[in-house]
Amino acid sequence: MLEVKNARMLYGDLVAVDRLSFIIKPGDIFGLLGTNGAGKTTTFRMIMGLLDPTEGEILYNGEKVGYHNVNEIGYMIEERSLLTKITVKELMLYFGQLKDMEPKAILERLDYWLERFDIVDYKDKKIKELSKGNQQKIQFISAIINNPKLLVLDEPFSGLDPINTELFVEVIRDFQKQGAMVVFSSHQLDHVESFCEEVIVLEKGKAVIEGRLDQVKIDFKKQNIRIIGDVDIKKLEAIPGVDRVIENSNEIIVKIESELVAKHVFDYIKTCDHIMKYDVEQASLSEIFIAKVGHKVEKV
Template identity: 70%
Template sequence: MLEVKHVKKNYGTLTAVQDLSFTIKPGEIFGLLGTNGAGKTTTFKMILGLLEPTNGEILLNGKKISYEDADHIGYMIEERSLLVKLKVKDLVLHYGALKGLDKETILERLDYWLKRFNIESYKDKKIKELSKGNQQKIQFITSIINNPKLLVLDEPFSGLDPINTFKFVEVIRDFQAKGTMIIFSTHQIDHVESFCEQLIVLEKGNPVLSGKISDIKKDFKKHNIKIIADCEPETIKGIKGVIDVITQPNEIIVKIEDESCAKDVFDYIKTCDNVRKFDIEQASLSEIFIEKVGETFEQV
């Protein structure tokens, strides 16, 4: 289990992370979100033991993370950190050796992952000869070659097309099934919503939203109503509790203050012709993120 307890990190007079706490159990995927400069990278470095917290503590299975834990941790950073003049095989041998693996084990696992990602022919190619997407695959392989018990993924889908994104998702799910603890950070919030049960949103180092995604969405009062009918958007805008009405090519989206407003909207829609759809939905995680982060900007 990974425990982050009331962690704070200062750089001189700048507070990069303030009173951050969360717990990740084996087999859980945890979302760590935030805008650029929110404190995510600093948090990752503290979890990896590369930075010491100013206050608080980070424990892995009840103990402070030490150099001995490095062999059981995988980290995929957002920026590519590949040695582009090396061949794929030599690069992975290098990273595998840093994790305490012997050459035979590294090459056996490398062959498996190259086949899994359909890039077997690239084993003896130099990194610089690969496309950005294939370089991303190699970087991912270097982060999982040691079968980590804790895996930190920072923007893992950057530069990937939908097919290869799906392949990454399959692999991440496989590690989750094996009991790996996974910390997942991305700007593609739809992935967080499909992957994670819990998350924390950071803004300027401060947690502004945290908890189970299901609870966060339930507690967020604003809802959306999706309508397909011959109706007048201006009439809907005049209904009490309606925040906005967005007319799209195939449907109308009505944003309401809370679910209690839906009855008045429905009463109007019943009077309209050709009603084919009236669905009430919770706000998306993306909408909640934008509102919560926007609130912190307004307070600064």
């Protein structure tokens, strides 16, 4: 279990992280989100034991992270940190032995992951000869080569196409099934929403959104209604509680203040002909994120 207890990190007078608390249990996938400079990377570094919090504490299975348990952790940083003049094989032997792995075990796991990511032919190629996407795969493999029980991923999907992003998601899910704890950050909120169970959104080091994703959506209250059919846009806009009506090429999206407004929209829809679709859904994580921190970002 990973416990972040009232963690606070100061850089001089700058408060990078302000009294942050959360718990991640085995098998949990946890999203740590926020705008650039919100405190995510500082939090990751405290989790990894690279920084000691100014106040509070961070415990991995009841202990601080140190040389005695760091081998159980995998960390993928946002910036590429690969040694570009050596081969993939040499790089993995280096990273694996830093985790006290035997060379034979490193190469066996490397062969497995190279095949899984469809880059078997790159084993003896130098890192600098690989595309950015394939370098991202290698960096990911370096984080999981030791089969970690805690996997910390900072923007793991950066630079990946949709196919390879989905491949990364499958691997993360596999670690979850094995009981690993996964904590990650991503600006691709659709992927966060698709497989993350709990989230914290930071803004200037403070948690502005936190909890289970399903409850976060319920608490936000606002909803969307998707309609396909013949409707009068002006009549929809005139319904009390309707925030906005978006007319797309294939459907109409009605944004409403709460689920109570859906009844009034439906009462109007019942008077219309040729309605082929009427779906009420909760707001997306992206909408909630923008509503909570978007206006603050615009002022920067």
